[in-house]
Amino acid sequence: MISECGNVKVKVRNLSMIFGERPEEALQYLKEGLTKDEIFERTGQIVGVYDASFDVAKGEIFVLMGLSGSGKSTLLRCINRLFEPAAGEVIIDGENALEMTPQRLREVRRTKLGMVFQNFALFPHRTIIENVAYGLEVRGVPEKERLAKAAEVLKLVGLEGHEDSHPSQLSGGMQQRVGLARGLASDPDILLMDEAFSALDPLIRREMQDELLDLQDKVNKTIIFVSHDLDEALHIGDRIALMKDGEIIQTGTGEEILTKPADEYVAKFVAGVNMAKVLTAEGVMKRPEPVIFVDSSPESALKRMRKYRKNFAFVTNKNEEFRGVLREQEAKEAAESGKRVEEVFFLDTPVLSPETPVTELISIVAGGTHPLPVVDDRRILVGMIGQTALLDALTPGVTENGVA
Amino acid sequence: MALPRIPIGDGVEIAVNWVESHFGGLLDLLSTVLGALVEGLKDVLLLLPPLAMALVIAAFVWAVSKRNFKMAASTLLGLLLIENMQLWTLSMETLALVISSTLVALVIGIPVGILCSRSDAANSIITPILDLMQTMPSFVYLIPAVIFFGLGNVPGMIATVVFAMPPTIRLTNLGIRQVPKDLVEVAEAFGSTPKQKLLKVQLPLAMPTIMAGVNQCIMLSLSMVVIAAMIGARGLGYQVLVGIQRVDIGTGFEAGLAIVIIAMVLDRITRSLTEG
Ligand SMILES: Nc1ncnc2c1ncn2[C@@H]1O[C@H](COP(=O)(O)OP(=O)(O)OP(=O)(O)O)[C@@H](O)[C@H]1O
Ligand SMILES: [Mg+2]
Numbered sequence: 001m002i003s004e005c006g007n008v009k010v011k012v013r014n015l016s017m018i019f020g021e022r023p024e025e026a027l028q029y030l031k032e033g034l035t036k037d038e039i040f041e042r043t044g045q046i047v048g049v050y051d052a053s054f055d056v057a058k059g060e061i062f063v064l065m066g067l068s069g070s071g072k073s074t075l076l077r078c079i080n081r082l083f084e085p086a087a088g089e090v091i092i093d094g095e096n097a098l099e100m101t102p103q104r105l106r107e108v109r110r111t112k113l114g115m116v117f118q119n120f121a122l123f124p125h126r127t128i129i130e131n132v133a134y135g136l137e138v139r140g141v142p143e144k145e146r147l148a149k150a151a152e153v154l155k156l157v158g159l160e161g162h163e164d165s166h167p168s169q170l171s172g173g174m175q176q177r178v179g180l181a182r183g184l185a186s187d188p189d190i191l192l193m194d195e196a197f198s199a200l201d202p203l204i205r206r207e208m209q210d211e212l213l214d215l216q217d218k219v220n221k222t223i224i225f226v227s228h229d230l231d232e233a234l235h236i237g238d239r240i241a242l243m244k245d246g247e248i249i250q251t252g253t254g255e256e257i258l259t260k261p262a263d264e265y266v267a268k269f270v271a272g273v274n275m276a277k278v279l280t281a282e283g284v285m286k287r288p289e290p291v292i293f294v295d296s297s298p299e300s301a302l303k304r305m306r307k308y309r310k311n312f313a314f315v316t317n318k319n320e321e322f323r324g325v326l327r328e329q330e331a332k333e334a335a336e337s338g339k340r341v342e343e344v345f346f347l348d349t350p351v352l353s354p355e356t357p358v359t360e361l362i363s364i365v366a367g368g369t370h371p372l373p374v375v376d377d378r379r380i381l382v383g384m385i386g387q388t389a390l391l392d393a394l395t396p397g398v399t400e401n402g403v404a
Numbered sequence: 405m406a407l408p409r410i411p412i413g414d415g416v417e418i419a420v421n422w423v424e425s426h427f428g429g430l431l432d433l434l435s436t437v438l439g440a441l442v443e444g445l446k447d448v449l450l451l452l453p454p455l456a457m458a459l460v461i462a463a464f465v466w467a468v469s470k471r472n473f474k475m476a477a478s479t480l481l482g483l484l485l486i487e488n489m490q491l492w493t494l495s496m497e498t499l500a501l502v503i504s505s506t507l508v509a510l511v512i513g514i515p516v517g518i519l520c521s522r523s524d525a526a527n528s529i530i531t532p533i534l535d536l537m538q539t540m541p542s543f544v545y546l547i548p549a550v551i552f553f554g555l556g557n558v559p560g561m562i563a564t565v566v567f568a569m570p571p572t573i574r575l576t577n578l579g580i581r582q583v584p585k586d587l588v589e590v591a592e593a594f595g596s597t598p599k600q601k602l603l604k605v606q607l608p609l610a611m612p613t614i615m616a617g618v619n620q621c622i623m624l625s626l627s628m629v630v631i632a633a634m635i636g637a638r639g640l641g642y643q644v645l646v647g648i649q650r651v652d653i654g655t656g657f658e659a660g661l662a663i664v665i666i667a668m669v670l671d672r673i674t675r676s677l678t679e680g
Contacts, residue, residue, distance in 0.1 A: 082592060107595065108595075109592070110595030117589070117590060
């Protein structure tokens with residue numbers, strides 16, 4: 001998962017952050033295997049983050065997820081050094097943020113690192129538009145220009161007409177959007193977003209998430225997004241890191257986390273999610289078996305079906321392109337009447353694409369007599385989905401690993 | 405059992421003499437500047453005839469109190485009463501002393517308060533000094549003031565500044581430290597320089613608390629300016645002193661009343677500024 005390729009925008013290595021006067025002591029205990037609670041009892045110091053490593057690629061939305069107090073905000077704040085890590089590295093565009101001089105750090109914060117705060121943290125003494133323009137103001141952008149830009153961003157988040165209000169006059173959700181606008185206004189490459197949508201009601205929240213994804217398509221920012229909401233993480237995250245007690249316990253795509261939880265904790269964490277909403281065919285499909293070639297004989301086809309204890313087989317050509325489905329009954333008839341496979345298999349079987357959402361699969365797959373083939377855009381057979389695969393996927397924890 | 409007496413008093417005297425002989429020139433310069441400040445301010449306040457000036461002050465109260473007519477009217481009435489008691493010139497002299505003392509106290513106190521808010525080391529040194537300054541009887545300040553600056557308005561002013569400054573330092577420090585941490589973090593996250601952080605976030609947000617400090621500073625100045633009459637400061641305080649010396653209750657009371665009126669006017673102005 002951790003790659004060294006050139007488009008890594010933010011690289012975090014073995015990052016630890018301790019709240020307390022003697023971080024070395026706490027780190028030593030951590031190495032010895034003590035838990036966060038034990039360390040707090042012994043030293044009175046709080047482990048914020050321990051040994052976190054991950055890469056965020058350019059243009060990626062990387063979600064830090066975990067329960068309250070798991071260290072998400074702390075980790076996020078180490079990236080722009082609002083908190084000084086006790087150990088580790090934060091590499092931004094190849095430059096170690098922890099070694100930056102104060103001047104350089106300011107420069108990077110002004111131009112590269114935008115931040116949206118968990119509790120909005122709007123300046124009460126400034127109007128909405130002045131809040132949004134703050135980043136540009138400290139950068140020295142002339143007033144007219146920065147107010148124009150701020151007005152533009154306010155429009156983007158749907159707060160036109162509130163430019164001259166004060167934060168206290170706005171609802172929580174509106175304030176959150178101001179915070180978002182403030183983060184966007186200075187047009188940073190990297191956006192650090194701490195529960196940026198948590199105060200919005202569900203409909204607007206979904207809207208803002210989609211808005212963010214759109215924005216992402218257009219301007220290709222790199223986003224590190226903190227969320228304690230799994231649905232949100234799965235919806236917007238290209239990849240997700242799940243945290244517990246300051247440590248990252250699993251990093252992967254949403255599907256990886258759902259279908260291959262690293263341990264009991266992750267499995268429990270994701271158990272509540274409505275799998276159908278987030279899974280695609282690719283995530284639940286199994287290996288297509290058995291497969292026969294178009295020019296096989298009916299006898300060999302029947303042999304393969306018996307071997308796999310199935311009453312059907314997928315038919316492909318030599319290039320693995322999907323051609324159709326052969327059922328046991330027709331194969332037998334063909335064997336008796338001396339016909340070739342080509343003459344008896346079904347050509348008009350519905351096929352699924354890897355991106356088909358599971359919600360749509362349910363109705364298609366449920367009634368069928370055999371699993372449906374999944375083919376990619378070159379019609380190559382990549383998988384199959386039957387009723388068992390679907391059920392497995394929708395009931396994590398019943399099978400050990402979700403999907404084979 | 406007789407412990408040798410520690411010569412604290414002698415020590416202070418030696419220190420004072422040392423300062424006198426090494427910094428005499430500086431003290432003279434200070435004396436000249438401060439004297440000019442008070443005199444200049446007094447001249448400005450007496451530029452207009454009392455009636456016109458009273459109207460100007462009332463109009464100013466009206467403006468800063470967001471057009472509170474009642475406040476402006478009572479201010480005008482109070483000022484007219486002062487004029488009626490024939491205490492106008494002395495009152496303006498007192499006002500000049502209060503304003504210039506307060507200005508000096510703020511010019512020193514606010515930066516020191518800012519320093520305290522940024523450095524715990526500075527704070528831990530300065531806080532006990534402030535405690536000392538505030539518990540020391542105010543009369544004690546009169547002695548070194550006289551020694552360094554002789555008799556007159558300037559030593560009165562110096563004693564007033566020393567007496568009135570502590571709340572400004574304390575409340576500036578407190579105000580800045582009370583600025584919500586997350587707002588300071590926002591300033592930092594967006595790459596503010598320490599100066600931008602101070603001017604754009606911390607000071608504006610600390611302003612109500614700092615203004616409360618300014619208000620206290622003015623009130624303390626006013627009370628001290630009266631006491632400073634004992635070392636030759638002019639104004640209403642002198643009139644009170646005269647009243648005491650001659651056991652003339654009428655003179656003393658009238659001067660006292662004028663002081664109360666000035667206090668009320670100043671209090672209204674600073675409060676209005678704080679709320680606005
Ligand atoms: N300023 C601080 N001083 C001391 N301890 C802190 C501080 N900030 C956070 N912590 C501790 O660090 C741990 C991680 O906190 P953090 O705020 O990063 O959690 P989080 O995952 O963001 O939780 P939430 O979802 O509630 O925001 C917690 O145990 C918390 O008590
Ligand atoms: Mg948090």
